[in-house]
Amino acid sequence: MEPVGWVVLGVLVVVAVTELAPRVHVSAPLLLVLVGVAVSFLPAVPAISVDPRWVLGIVLPPLLYSAAVAMPTMDFRRDLTTISELSVGLVLLSTAVVGVALTRLVPGIGLATGLAVGAVVSPTDAVATTIVRRARVSPRLVTVLEGESMLNDATALVLLRSAIAATAATVTLWSVTGRFLWAVVSAVGIGWLVGRVNLSVRARINHPTVNVAISLVVPFVAYLPTEHLGGSGLVAAVTAGLVTGHDAPKRLRAEDRLNEQAVWRTLELLIESAVFLVMGLQLFGLVRDVRGGHGSLVRALVVGVLAGTLVLVVRSLFVVPSLWLQRRRVQRGVQVRDRLSEAEGALAARRAAARTQPRPPGMDTEQLAQVQAARRTRLTRVRRLISDIDYLAAESFGWREGVLLVWAGMRGAVTVAAVQSLPASTPSRSTLVLIGFVVAGGTLLLQGGTLPWLVRVLGLSRDPHAELASERMALHVELVAAVRARLDKPDLRRPDGSPYPEDMLDRARQREAATVADPDLPEDEAREASELTRAQFRDLRLEILQARRARLLRLRDEGAYSSQSLDQALRVLDAEQIGVEMRGGSAG
Template sequence: MHTALLLVGIVVTVLVGTSLSERLRLPAPMVLIVLGVIGSFLPFVPVIELGPELVLVGLLPPLLYSSALQTSIIDIKANLTSVILLSVTAVVVTTFTVGWTLHALVPDIPWPVALALGAAVAPPDAVSASAVARRIGLPRQIVTVLEGESLLNDATALVSLRTAIAAITGAVAVGSISLDFLIAAGGGILLGLAVAAVVNLLRRRIHDPLIDTGLSFVVPFLAYLAAEEIHASGVISVVVAGLLIGHKAPVVQTSGSRITERVTWSTVAFLLEHAVFLLIGMQVVSIITGLDGTVPWSRVVLACAGVLAAVILTRMAWVLLTQWLRGLRQAPQEREPWSHAIITGWAGMRGVVTIAAVFIIPADVPHHDLLVLCALVVVLGTLYLQGLSLPWLTRALGVRPNDPAVDALARATLLQQASEAGLHELDRCDHHEDHGVAESIRARLDQRAPSRPGSGCPPAPGRSPRRRPTPGCG
């Protein structure tokens, strides 16, 4: 009964907090974190710890799978260099930079422990980036890079964290690190491919939307647990499976199944994404009160501020440096605007993966409570500092979303090409005893395509604004 009441309370709070954020014109994650902090002071609210099992097994697979389903493989391929530079190399660089900073500020913390914290705070969060990007309307290329990076960088960070934890108890050879990374990445990719192939094969034989949607709830957990069982990356397995299943959905799924699955997963992702930020806020009090007091507060504040600054500045410097180096090999008309690079560098909000990863670090390492507090400061600092200032920075740099007119024109062109292909195929078919179906199809295509002769649509330039457009005309 208590668990049921707790779940109901979380859902109600998420719905109220989201509605409140719309009235206040603030991103929902910021409002929900504040509500979580307030809730942690209430005596009747139980303590909920975001342990690694809850986040990495219960929350992360469905969140990553939902994001992967909506992500275009074609768009990621077009921006593959940027995605790899941010999801792999930027995470490694941030890990070492944060580790060096923390060890310099608190010399009592050993190098492997400092690097473990660096790996925990290195990956930006897919949920945070998507939530802010969708709200302020960033260009499609930036959103694609941020979402693609956030889908893949968790694997790099978790492999780095696993290596750092192994180094806490003993020496780790370079060859062992490389082998672990290859096993984690390669095994995750292969298992993701296998899961996607099996699911796509089954979906060709499933025509019930409810059964099809029910199958989709099994996929993220199956892909994650199977990969972790062989010490591969469950994150990569879930992402690969989600990308391929989403890419093949129009071919292997019925239209009813696609609509049902999309609506269902949108609802599930909405509740999970916002519940995560509420739970992060509920951790604040317990983390602050858990400090053992062995480190002076002045040093604690300095360490937290130093780690936060290292996280933000390292990403910004890395994005600008790679932009400059890539620009040296590109023609002027092919270079990405510097304003896009600045926005990409500043949109590095951290989230639930950072909180979960820091709890993977053994509790008996020196100053474990300080590590947890630093991770919390990074999450809150990036969410509030970068998340709240990103809309202002976007306006100041003149970065605008894609022109809706251009998107509409591209969509109309695509529909026109599809209509032409359909009519060409229709002409090749035998129309004996088709009961007028072919003519009906041609008439409907003529109504939907204003540029086709005989469509009955008035010319666009001469259309009077007071005249109601002909049905089917754009």
């Protein structure tokens, strides 16, 4: 069959399995792995081997970038300490323990080779966390697991490269530390720059298709130069995604962002599914290589199971003190909350008093605006600290969350790809590659397959719509207040400088007040068309939506509401704005 035929067949399999999975109550990624394994042993199917550079350099950058764009940066920032502990400390510990164990279990390999394989099986997989997202657990748990899987690749790949280098030359602890620091610092710097340039360029482009096309190359623009300079291209892609996701609502049009989301969701489905399918398809080739190299399949299977068990035990032992430290940080935060509240009150009172006072002599309008912006920034920072303390205290992890945090640490495509990057001269290479596959496939199938059951047993399944109903109503009231304040401003004008008719403003105020009782109140378009010009109505609706958006983004900066409520409100605003713009365009 031609390569195009295989691609078409693969897409059809992905679609069929994705549609079938909910009906049989099995996660689609697990079914795809099993389908791949079964197909790989069919006589008509040749042994399949995938160049690890394709996975690490072509597949993962866009997937990590897309996940970072979708991740609320507010939640990521709040748990950055825990994420850093897991993505650095846990990987280092797992690499050391598994590496030493493998030197005892696999004859003929040295410590450097054992550490290389230990580094390979240590990081959790970003693609595998899709199973966690679908389990309807706490959003904070999902954030920690996704954040860990995004960043731990940098630690693991630096350790892998250092261990491979150590098989041929002497490598010092200082050189490894220096490589790691450079890998992270250079990646964050380049990723931040790429994210900012991405937004700056796309904000100037009005063609939706071109705008989305640019987004498709952003992860590679971040990845390639970072890797060339010896940094972590994957962390650079993640950083670019976080910067883009945070500032896109301010810089990009609603239409462009919704188009981008639709395209990227489709790509995510196809690429993620292909990763799991190809992962299973490689098993026959790995088994054949072990047999061809006169290795023992039984030994590889047993050692793989032991290595998988070992990383799970190490993760358990690491998570326990990590949760204890997390609770200590929450307790310290609660102790200083009262002082922060006093500071917030003082800053708010000072800012309110300054608004009523005349402009100081010798200060021009620009200087006054800078002073007011500085006061607003200080107040926002204090409110953000208070919100962080309240969030971490309300969403504190207990033993049940700790159990799930341990069990959800699955390995996947990164492990399978990275272990195949071992040099061809590595002793018992085929056995080590199969061990890596057993760890990845075993944790994915066992832990991923039982994860929904474990969530139910622990009672961690949540209904976000029911939990956030009251919060979303409170958020809506705040947005209505921002709109009414904007409508009451005497300088409110249309884009051409002409004032709005007073009866239009009165009706807009009445409608905003009515939405407090009924947020889904429909617009009376027929009445608007008969009494007011469409152009005036369109301009006023866009002004109202802009006031809501500005207030929403300020509340996001303060962290006053959950990211789920803020994201849902932003989606509603985007949909309304696109509708108004389309009606205005058709009317014109």
